[in-house]
Amino acid sequence: MTETVSPAVAAPEPGSQDVVYRHKLTTRVTHWINAVCFTLLLMSGLQILNAHPALYWGEFGADGDRAFIEFFASRDGDELVGHTRVGPLTVTTTGLFGVSNGSDGDVRAIAMPSWATLPSFRDLATGRRWHFFFAWVFVINGLIYVGASLINGHLRRDLLPKRDEIKPRHILQDIWNHMRLKLPKGEEAKHYNVLQKGAYLGVTVLMLLMVLTGLTMSPGFNAVVPGLLDLFGGRQSARTIHFICAFLTVAFIVVHLAMVLLAGPINEIRSMITGRYVVPPEDKS
Amino acid sequence: MKKKLLTRRSVLTAGAVAAVGGLTVAGYRSLIAPNSLRILESAEYVTLNAQRALLANQPLAREFGVADMSPTFKANGTTNPESQAYQAMVQNNFSTWRLKIDGLVTNPVNLSMADLKRLPQRTQITRHDCVEGWSAIGKWTGVPLGQLLEKAGMADNARYVVFHCADDYYEAADGSARYYESIDLFDAFHPQTILAHTMNDAPLKVAHGAPLRLRVERQLGYKHAKYLMRIEVTDKLSHLGQGKGGFWPDRGYEWYAGI
Numbered sequence: 196m197t198e199t200v201s202p203a204v205a206a207p208e209p210g211s212q213d214v215v216y217r218h219k220l221t222t223r224v225t226h227w228i229n230a231v232c233f234t235l236l237l238m239s240g241l242q243i244l245n246a247h248p249a250l251y252w253g254e255f256g257a258d259g260d261r262a263f264i265e266f267f268a269s270r271d272g273d274e275l276v277g278h279t280r281v282g283p284l285t286v287t288t289t290g291l292f293g294v295s296n297g298s299d300g301d302v303r304a305i306a307m308p309s310w311a312t313l314p315s316f317r318d319l320a321t322g323r324r325w326h327f328f329f330a331w332v333f334v335i336n337g338l339i340y341v342g343a344s345l346i347n348g349h350l351r352r353d354l355l356p357k358r359d360e361i362k363p364r365h366i367l368q369d370i371w372n373h374m375r376l377k378l379p380k381g382e383e384a385k386h387y388n389v390l391q392k393g394a395y396l397g398v399t400v401l402m403l404l405m406v407l408t409g410l411t412m413s414p415g416f417n418a419v420v421p422g423l424l425d426l427f428g429g430r431q432s433a434r435t436i437h438f439i440c441a442f443l444t445v446a447f448i449v450v451h452l453a454m455v456l457l458a459g460p461i462n463e464i465r466s467m468i469t470g471r472y473v474v475p476p477e478d479k480s
Numbered sequence: 481m482k483k484k485l486l487t488r489r490s491v492l493t494a495g496a497v498a499a500v501g502g503l504t505v506a507g508y509r510s511l512i513a514p515n516s517l518r519i520l521e522s523a524e525y526v527t528l529n530a531q532r533a534l535l536a537n538q539p540l541a542r543e544f545g546v547a548d549m550s551p552t553f554k555a556n557g558t559t560n561p562e563s564q565a566y567q568a569m570v571q572n573n574f575s576t577w578r579l580k581i582d583g584l585v586t587n588p589v590n591l592s593m594a595d596l597k598r599l600p601q602r603t604q605i606t607r608h609d610c611v612e613g614w615s616a617i618g619k620w621t622g623v624p625l626g627q628l629l630e631k632a633g634m635a636d637n638a639r640y641v642v643f644h645c646a647d648d649y650y651e652a653a654d655g656s657a658r659y660y661e662s663i664d665l666f667d668a669f670h671p672q673t674i675l676a677h678t679m680n681d682a683p684l685k686v687a688h689g690a691p692l693r694l695r696v697e698r699q700l701g702y703k704h705a706k707y708l709m710r711i712e713v714t715d716k717l718s719h720l721g722q723g724k725g726g727f728w729p730d731r732g733y734e735w736y737a738g739i
Contacts, residue, residue, distance in 0.1 A: 247613035254544070254607060257614035259552035319611065320732030321517070327739060328523040414609050415531040415698045415738025418539045430607065430615050 215385055217472035219347060225340035226467055232333040233402075233448075235325055237441055238313035242322030248306030250438055254429030263435055266292045268304035275304055334406055341399075353387055354396055360389040378458050381477035398447045401440045408437040528736040538670055541697035544605045550616040553608070553680070555687035558647035558659065561707055566646040574691040579675070583642070583713035586633035593677060593691055599623045602674050610701040611733065620695050622676035626669040629713070637715045640725070641668045643694055646707035649727060661705040661726040662717055662735075663696055672697040675708065700737035702728045 218226075249262035256262065264281050266288075277293025278285055290296075295308035298315045309315045313325050344350040359365060369389050372378075379388055387395070410416045411423040411433035427433040455463045459475070466472035561567075569577050574593060581589035603621040629641065640662045648657040667673055674695045677684055684690045689706025696703050703726070717723060722730035729735040 243613065247610070249614075251614075254548060255550045255615045255617045257550065257552075257554040257610075257616050259554065260550070318732075320728075321520075323611075323734070324517065324520040324523070324732075327527060327734075328520040331523055331526055412609075413531075413739040414541065414607070414700065415535060418541045418698050419531075419534040421542050424542060430609065434613060 213474040213476070215472050215474055216470050217466045218470045219343075219349065220470070221339065221343040221347070222349060223467055223470060225336050225343070228332065228336045229340070229402075232329045232336060233444065235313060235329045236333060237445065238311060239322045239325035239329070240438075240441060241307040242312040242314065242317075243319060243326060244438065245306050245312060245317060245322075246319045250435040251431040252428065252435060253431055254424070256431040264438070266306035268293045275302055277304075330406075330409065333402075337402060337406070354392050356389050356392050360392070365389060376457060378475070380475040384474050394447060394450070398444060401444050401447070405437055405440045405444070408433040408440065412437065524734045524736055527734075527739050531736075531738045532666065535666075535698070540672055541606055544607065544617050546605065546619070548617055549605060549619060549680070553616045553618045553688070554610075554614065555685075556610060556612075556701065558649055558706065559687040561647035561686075563646060563648070566707065570686060570690075577691050577709075579692060579708065579711070581628060581632045581711045581713070583711075584635035584638040584715060585629075585713050586635065587631070589628060589632045591628075596623050596675070596677060596692070599627065602671070603678075604672055604674070604695070604697070606672070606695070606697050608701055608704070611728075611737065619680050620674065620676040621678035621681075622674035622692070622695065624671060625673045625675055625694070626671075628675070628711075629668060632713070634713055638665065638713045640664055640714045640717055642712040642714055642717070642720060642725075643705035643708055644710040644712060645705050646709050656721060658721075659705065659707070659727045660720060661694070661703055662714075662720070663694075663699075663703065667696055667699065670696075670698070698738060702726070702733065703737050 248267070249256070249265040251260060252263045262280075264279075266277070266279050269276050269278060275289070275294045276287060277289040277291070277295065279288040279292045280286075288294075291308060292306060294302060294304055297303050297305070298309045305317065312322070314321050344354070366389055372388075373390060378384075407423060408427055410420070411427050412430060417424060417430070423433070424430060427436055462473050462475075577593060579589070579591045579596065600623070601621055602624050603619065605617060605619045607615050607617050609615045625641070641664075642662040643660060645659040645661075647659045649659050651657040663673070672695065675692050676695050677692050679685070679688055684693060689704075689708075692708040693706040694704050694708065717725035717735075721727070724730045725735045726733075
């Protein structure tokens with residue numbers, strides 16, 4: 196309540212480090228709740244996917260229909276071989292998708308590996324219990340985050356790119372900086388760069404899409420808002436988009452964690468816990 | 481490598497405990513203990529009440545055109561009940577089959593298939609969504625359940641409609657395996673809740689629940705009980721099976737399957 200809405204305030208500490216107050220309390224709390232929820236939703240979601248590991252396009256899709264993406268196993272002599280097919284492209288994914296080791300070490304034909312699912316053993320009913328409990332926590336937490344970001348200026352001030360940031364030259368420069376792993380220092384490190392803004396806004400859109408496509412899979416909710424079926428091209432399309440958005444979110448998290456490591460994990464993680472961030476000093480040269 | 485993954489799992493699980501709040505971190509095992517599962521199950525009541533509020537004016541599930549139908553409609557669960565009594569009815573083309581409606585009713589009903597077909601019918605092309613994730617679109621003709629319940633005259637304390645089926649699926653801990661399902665009056669009187677005897681313009685096949693199955697659009701496939709023999713109107717579900725109101729609910733699935 197007493198937190199300021201003004202731009203990051205410098206709070207110099209002994210030793211003359213430039214420390215700024217980077218993340219507001221709502222941002223920090225909702226970030227961690229979201230991280231827990233997404234992890235549990237992902238793992239329980241992969242458990243649910245295991246019950247029918249084929250994704251279709253359109254309103255219907257079952258065993259007799261051509262899947263758009265599928266995970267399956269085949270037998271080569273005594274060996275089980277795992278496959279992943281996306282459209283016309285099939286790749287062997289033994290050990291990860293289609294065939295993997297169970298928690299007891301035995302090789303088995305299953306779409307998603309035991310270590311990635313919740314529960315680790317095959318149990319659709321319990322997977323659904325986890326999924327729909329944490330879906331509620333995820334949605335409520337997400338609403339608090341979006342609401343707070345609109346009110347406290349986080350969206351406008353920190354996330355929406357400024358006019359000159361969306362010029363191609365600026366974006367190309369930022370991509371070039373990232374490719375050289377030249378991370379911002381000094382004044383520039385006090386706000387998000389344009390790729391960061393795009394990534395954070397993008398992952399927020401992915402999460403919104405996951406909620407909407409999740410609701411589109413509910414036959415009860417379909418009767419309330421049938422328009423969502425048209426928006427996503429049918430229930431099975433919504434299911435496929437739900438999975439693709441989860442996959443893209445995992446890709447975001449991989450890059451996100453890599454950037455945290457590159458930028459200085461202790462400083463970055465502390466800024467998301469206490470809010471305080473030590474600005475990397477400008478190069479003297 | 482394997483050790484490492486297990487460590488990661490316990491870290492993630494510990495995070496979940498913090499999010500639920502009030503739970504002590506005691507590792508993975510305590511989380512799947514009955515008490516913790518009960519916390520997860522509380523979401524079912526939130527979902528049920530949220531959906532009931534949204535569905536208060538009883539909107540219809542989407543109905544499709546003939547062109548939208550699945551080329552093949554997957555048959556799931558029991559596809560051929562083994563009991564001698566059922567197989568005998570298959571032999572005589574269900575001429576000895578009767579639908580009974582009893583329990584908390586003033587006029588118990590006992591109808592043959594010919595009797596059922598003489599009543600006003602409803603035909604709908606709807607999407608069937610299995611809890612596993614797949615969907616199929618089929619055309620169903622049958623008698624609205626609400627019409628039969630009115631004919632039977634329900635007692636004031638009636639709350640649930642229970643569907644007793646002819647098939648045994650797989651055994652629960654107590655050895656029972658008989659399929660049954662239940663819905664409440666909110667869904668029982670929905671216009672699209674029908675007892676279907678005809679699928680895709682042909683008499684219902686054995687694989688799909690001959691001679692009669694429930695269609696309760698707006699809920700998942702396992703609620704759509706097949707091989708209907710008897711309908712019981714009750715005020716509670718605790719006296720049936722494991723007391724959760726259905727074959728799959730007794731095995732951990734939600735009683736309310738609108739999501």
